[in-house]
Amino acid sequence: MSHFRIKCRGCGTVLEDTYCAFCEHCRGSLLYTEYTDRTLSIMDGKEIWRFNWLPVHGASFSQPGPVVYRSEALAGYLGLSNLYIAFSGYWPERGGNLLTCTFKELEAAVVVQNAMENGVRGLVVASAGNTARAMAHLSVVSGFDVVVVVPTMCLLDMWYPKGAEGVPTVALTDGDYSDSIDFARRLATHLGQPFEGGVKNIAKRDGLGVVLLEAVAVIGRLPDHYFQAVGSGTGAIGVWEMSERLLRDGRFGRHLPVLHLSQNLPFAPMTRAYQRGERELRRDELDPSLIPLITTRVLSNRYPAYSVIGGVYDALRATGGRMYGVENQEVYRWMELFEGLEGVDIVPASGVAVASLEQAVRQGWVNRGETILLNITGGGEGRVKRETGVSEVRPIYVSKETPVEEVEEAIFSLKNSS
Numbered sequence: 001m002s003h004f005r006i007k008c009r010g011c012g013t014v015l016e017d018t019y020c021a022f023c024e025h026c027r028g029s030l031l032y033t034e035y036t037d038r039t040l041s042i043m044d045g046k047e048i049w050r051f052n053w054l055p056v057h058g059a060s061f062s063q064p065g066p067v068v069y070r071s072e073a074l075a076g077y078l079g080l081s082n083l084y085i086a087f088s089g090y091w092p093e094r095g096g097n098l099l100t101c102t103f104k105e106l107e108a109a110v111v112v113q114n115a116m117e118n119g120v121r122g123l124v125v126a127s128a129g130n131t132a133r134a135m136a137h138l139s140v141v142s143g144f145d146v147v148v149v150v151p152t153m154c155l156l157d158m159w160y161p162k163g164a165e166g167v168p169t170v171a172l173t174d175g176d177y178s179d180s181i182d183f184a185r186r187l188a189t190h191l192g193q194p195f196e197g198g199v200k201n202i203a204k205r206d207g208l209g210v211v212l213l214e215a216v217a218v219i220g221r222l223p224d225h226y227f228q229a230v231g232s233g234t235g236a237i238g239v240w241e242m243s244e245r246l247l248r249d250g251r252f253g254r255h256l257p258v259l260h261l262s263q264n265l266p267f268a269p270m271t272r273a274y275q276r277g278e279r280e281l282r283r284d285e286l287d288p289s290l291i292p293l294i295t296t297r298v299l300s301n302r303y304p305a306y307s308v309i310g311g312v313y314d315a316l317r318a319t320g321g322r323m324y325g326v327e328n329q330e331v332y333r334w335m336e337l338f339e340g341l342e343g344v345d346i347v348p349a350s351g352v353a354v355a356s357l358e359q360a361v362r363q364g365w366v367n368r369g370e371t372i373l374l375n376i377t378g379g380g381e382g383r384v385k386r387e388t389g390v391s392e393v394r395p396i397y398v399s400k401e402t403p404v405e406e407v408e409e410a411i412f413s414l415k416n417s418s
């Protein structure tokens, strides 16, 4: 018997465990995982697989987790006495061993293991950034087939960890991000593979919820407050869902952590909607012309899981949460300050989260003695690049009009030549 079931938040229907199940009645609501075991159990070791609350039956490859530790320097600077940092990235002295440098690697690991167990033979992912790198890396680690599709204009900032350069990466010469998504869908269909599923994939959310499980393993209780920068909302929803399980367990506290979520101004559709108290996002606030004005492309998602039942709006409401907007110069300032204080470089999205914590302290939304978890969703890129070296992406260039049969052949010959 399986140790979990998949349930619809809208109608309560229990669905069969298939890769990325959907409820046919409720298109506007998310499914979630219900684990038979109401108590968290943690096996020995350091890997993420030691937690019982993951939608997988085994582990076909090894996967390190985030590092959670109690901050002294940043905590002192902000005048906080119980600040914990969850760091997803490369920071060997602290035990940080995520070579792709963001929490997308946790998500990717659980997605790949779950997909393999459900008989999925491969996945096509449209991403220009951290998800692409994480999936490419996991493909190498697990032997699972992954094809990445990106718009050519995004290739410039892309890098893979050493060894992942052979993962097929299709670059669209004449398309933007939404064209890449369309192309990825067509290619997946042609290859007989399911779509990756985005936020609707329970394995993604539970994989990101590992951050909270690690935190509880270190702190011994649920934090009072949780800080994270959000793009699609997947990570924050995953943490909220995990906190509900931990509350039900009973040993880790009596309150859900308050979610403090942040976005980079001026593209901050969820921040704006929540500050108005609305479940609906406004079209003018999703304007793509705002995206080039922010420093954090990973937070520029134009279809976030905000309004959907069981999404970010519900998570904020359930926890009495808040949303913050952070200007570019504040992002840079806090990236630098963080590195100076804690001793590791962080990605801009993490700078957004740190800046939001400072705002919350200054505005009195947290008490200085409360237990706070700051999710540093990515860091150590600078160190990985200097110390282990990274690889350039070697793309297969195609146009939107290129027939998928030709792309399949190019992928096939790439694999046979490497």
Ligand SMILES: *Cc1c(COP(=O)(O)O)cnc(C)c1O
Binding pocket: 102, 103, 104, 130, 131, 229, 230, 231, 232, 233, 234, 235, 236, 298, 299, 347, 349, 350, 377, 378
């Ligand atoms: C994707 C990403 C985020 C945002 O996470 P969502 O789950 O999309 O809300 C934040 N930080 C980093 C480093 C990311 O890669």
Ligand SMILES: [Zn+2]
Binding pocket: 008, 009, 010, 011, 012, 013, 023, 024, 025, 026, 029
């Ligand atoms: Zn339903």
